[in-house]
Amino acid sequence: MSATIKDIAKIVGVSPSTVSRVINGSAPISGEVTAKIREAMRELDYHPNARARSFATGITNTAGLVMNASNETIFSNSFFNRSVFAIEKVLQDHAYNLLIANDNGRSDSQIMDLVQGKKVDGLIIPSSSLDDRLVCFLQDAEFPFVVMGEPARRAREVPWVDVDNEQGAVEGTEELLRSGYPEVVLIADDDTTVFAGNRIKGYRKAVQQRCKEQVVMTHHRYEDLGRRLVKETGSLQNKGFLCSSNEIAFYTRKALKELGIAVPGDAGIVTFDNYPLAAYMDPPFTAIDVDTYQLGKKAAEMLMECMHGKKTVRHQLIRTKLLVRASSMKNRREGGQ
Amino acid sequence: MSATIKDIAKIVGVSPSTVSRVINGSAPISGEVTAKIREAMRELDYHPNARARSFATGITNTAGLVMNASNETIFSNSFFNRSVFAIEKVLQDHAYNLLIANDNGRSDSQIMDLVQGKKVDGLIIPSSSLDDRLVCFLQDAEFPFVVMGEPARRAREVPWVDVDNEQGAVEGTEELLRSGYPEVVLIADDDTTVFAGNRIKGYRKAVQQRCKEQVVMTHHRYEDLGRRLVKETGSLQNKGFLCSSNEIAFYTRKALKELGIAVPGDAGIVTFDNYPLAAYMDPPFTAIDVDTYQLGKKAAEMLMECMHGKKTVRHQLIRTKLLVRASSMKNRREGGQ
DNA sequence: TTGTAAGCGTTATCAA
DNA sequence: TTGATAACGCTTACAA
Numbered sequence: 001m002s003a004t005i006k007d008i009a010k011i012v013g014v015s016p017s018t019v020s021r022v023i024n025g026s027a028p029i030s031g032e033v034t035a036k037i038r039e040a041m042r043e044l045d046y047h048p049n050a051r052a053r054s055f056a057t058g059i060t061n062t063a064g065l066v067m068n069a070s071n072e073t074i075f076s077n078s079f080f081n082r083s084v085f086a087i088e089k090v091l092q093d094h095a096y097n098l099l100i101a102n103d104n105g106r107s108d109s110q111i112m113d114l115v116q117g118k119k120v121d122g123l124i125i126p127s128s129s130l131d132d133r134l135v136c137f138l139q140d141a142e143f144p145f146v147v148m149g150e151p152a153r154r155a156r157e158v159p160w161v162d163v164d165n166e167q168g169a170v171e172g173t174e175e176l177l178r179s180g181y182p183e184v185v186l187i188a189d190d191d192t193t194v195f196a197g198n199r200i201k202g203y204r205k206a207v208q209q210r211c212k213e214q215v216v217m218t219h220h221r222y223e224d225l226g227r228r229l230v231k232e233t234g235s236l237q238n239k240g241f242l243c244s245s246n247e248i249a250f251y252t253r254k255a256l257k258e259l260g261i262a263v264p265g266d267a268g269i270v271t272f273d274n275y276p277l278a279a280y281m282d283p284p285f286t287a288i289d290v291d292t293y294q295l296g297k298k299a300a301e302m303l304m305e306c307m308h309g310k311k312t313v314r315h316q317l318i319r320t321k322l323l324v325r326a327s328s329m330k331n332r333r334e335g336g337q
Numbered sequence: 338m339s340a341t342i343k344d345i346a347k348i349v350g351v352s353p354s355t356v357s358r359v360i361n362g363s364a365p366i367s368g369e370v371t372a373k374i375r376e377a378m379r380e381l382d383y384h385p386n387a388r389a390r391s392f393a394t395g396i397t398n399t400a401g402l403v404m405n406a407s408n409e410t411i412f413s414n415s416f417f418n419r420s421v422f423a424i425e426k427v428l429q430d431h432a433y434n435l436l437i438a439n440d441n442g443r444s445d446s447q448i449m450d451l452v453q454g455k456k457v458d459g460l461i462i463p464s465s466s467l468d469d470r471l472v473c474f475l476q477d478a479e480f481p482f483v484v485m486g487e488p489a490r491r492a493r494e495v496p497w498v499d500v501d502n503e504q505g506a507v508e509g510t511e512e513l514l515r516s517g518y519p520e521v522v523l524i525a526d527d528d529t530t531v532f533a534g535n536r537i538k539g540y541r542k543a544v545q546q547r548c549k550e551q552v553v554m555t556h557h558r559y560e561d562l563g564r565r566l567v568k569e570t571g572s573l574q575n576k577g578f579l580c581s582s583n584e585i586a587f588y589t590r591k592a593l594k595e596l597g598i599a600v601p602g603d604a605g606i607v608t609f610d611n612y613p614l615a616a617y618m619d620p621p622f623t624a625i626d627v628d629t630y631q632l633g634k635k636a637a638e639m640l641m642e643c644m645h646g647k648k649t650v651r652h653q654l655i656r657t658k659l660l661v662r663a664s665s666m667k668n669r670r671e672g673g674q
Numbered sequence: 675t676t677g678t679a680a681g682c683g684t685t686a687t688c689a690a
Numbered sequence: 691t692t693g694a695t696a697a698c699g700c701t702t703a704c705a706a
Binding site for chain 2: 047049051052054060062065080081084085092097098099101102116118119246247250276277280282
């Protein structure tokens with residue numbers, strides 16, 4: 001068996017509490033005793049038992065991250081990866097561990113189990129996993145948590161971090177207008193999610209009075225996109241397309257090609273999200289990039305503050321960054337890398 | 338404060354141990370008492386304290402997954418996501434939790450901390466994080482662990498799961514030969530990693546006697562790829578290219594285009610890995626798909642067995658699957674989806 | 675600056 | 691089938 005605090009105490013000839021105090025710096029101990037204890041710890045290769053410690057203190061030094069795997073997009077998505085990396089880093093800097101749980105959507109929620117079983121001191125939860133019942137539960141328990149993504153309900157009373165989708169849409173739209181496409185069309189899968197709503201809001205803000213609003217919903221179906229675009233917005237010549245995903249952008253570009261409309265030149269494309277896909281398209285897509293590392297970082301930092309009882313900013317938006325590539329230009333410039 | 342086992346005991350008028358036995362089914366208890374205890378647990382909304390339990394039993398019911406973030410590719414990579422999802426699922430089915438730790442490569446390793454601090458009962462470690470020192474440490478401690486990816490050293494004495502890169506290379510090569518490209522060239526970033534070595538091995542096995550071996554290393558540099566290919570292998574006409582990554586495949590395709598060589602038709606491409614990128618290329622790339630879900634699942638299952646002391650298969654290869662798309666065909670068939 | 679002793683919630687050992 | 695009692699390793703009043 002591994003050495004315990006008692007073993008150290010015995011060897012040095014002090015009480016266990018003294019050893020504990022040296023380990024935690026929780027009380028002043030004479031230099032001499034401290035040195036002897038340190039020495040003994042090294043000799044016995046002593047390492048504090050985190051289990052025992054967390055049991056004694058009531059603190060686990062662990063935060064939980066909920067992933068929502070019902071949402072398949074998480075996979076094609078570097079979102080999760082970078083966020084996890086960032087979260088882990090922040091936690092580690094505070095000597096916290098990261099527990100990952102999957103929200104299987106069942107009622108015997110794993111999320112509640114983490115709280116009730118006292119397995120974690122705080123939670124980071126995707127907005128897709130947040131329902132009223134869970135919010136009530138967490139609030140009743142006064143349990144620290146942060147939501148990733150602006151939630152559809154109770155957004156005011158719950159702390160969250162999100163990407164500034166509105167700003168991203170504004171910048172994407174303006175890029176197309178600025179490049180010389182007088183009309184900009186927003187193409188999204190649907191308008192039911194909060195993030196889609198925010199993108200539409202930003203788009204509206206940007207086109208306001210400069211051109212007419214044209215929003216097309218794909219409902220996740222991309223065959224026949226060209227014809228639908230023509231039907232809903234008229235000629236595609238000289239239009240800029242603000243696409244809400246790389247996939248939409250791909251099918252838009254394909255539709256335009258089939259209709260003999262050059263990109264860039266005859267039409268421009270800007271897409272949300274910057275997966276490797278975007279840069280490798282022909283032409284490379286101008287993208288509204290989301291810093292998911294930052295998103296995770298902010299979420300973790302906010303959670304750390306919550307767990308330590310600090311009253312702090314409750315909502316944070318991460319700015320997007322426009323990566324200008326060929327697809328949004330107006331005058332075709334071939335030969336660029 | 339939340340209810341404890343003692344509260345239940347007091348209400349029902351039994352001893353705490355009896356309550357514990359009902360909870361764990363660790364000894365036969367009369368139906369009547371059992372019912373009363375169950376009832377009381379419901380009434381007080383009792384949930385066992387996992388911390389206390391793990392302290393008492395010495396079992397954390399938690400497994401650790403090490404991620405190696407020094408390896409940037411992890412990000413563009415659905416690898417990690419799907420594997421994590423699978424691992425979490427297996428663990429959850431066994432009532433285990435998943436702890437994520439980042440290997441920061443420093444000597445005060447977080448990995449060792451998990452073991453020494455008794456935070457986890459077992460570990461899943463990427464081969465990139467495995468060095469001799471760590472292996473010795475884990476073996477000395479007789480600590481259960483499984484490696485993801487065949488390790489470069491000590492492969493025989495350590496349990497691991499990996500993708501069958503050799504088989505994948507065989508199938509990819511054969512697809513190109515079968516399609517009618519008499520010469521197949523393998524393009525890889527380097528030959529220093531185990532997985533690259535296995536791919537080369539598979540490629541060699543497949544071309545053996547059917548055509549001459551032509552292996553080109555990019556060393557992660559892709560400008561000028563066309564010229565280098567010509568220089569090292571001669572005319573690119575009628576060649577099949579087995580690319581070790583989607584990125585290589587992209588640049589190969591680009592180079593061929595610039596040289597006026599049609600894909601498919603004049604040349605064929607098969608790529609390892611099936612990121613969204615591959616399917617969205619023009620033409621869509623035939624891909625050697627890696628089931629990372631399966632990889633994670635097997636790793637977790639193997640770990641569960643290790644943790645429960647079962648002697649079991651120590652090495653597992655996950656078969657790859659060839660997804661045939663347009664890029665490996667011989668006769669151009671346009672118009673297909 | 676240090677020691678004593680209680681306590682954290684659960685399980686496990688021994689008796690009954 | 692049940693109950694005492696100790697034990698798990700550490701922290702933390704309270705005393706000294």
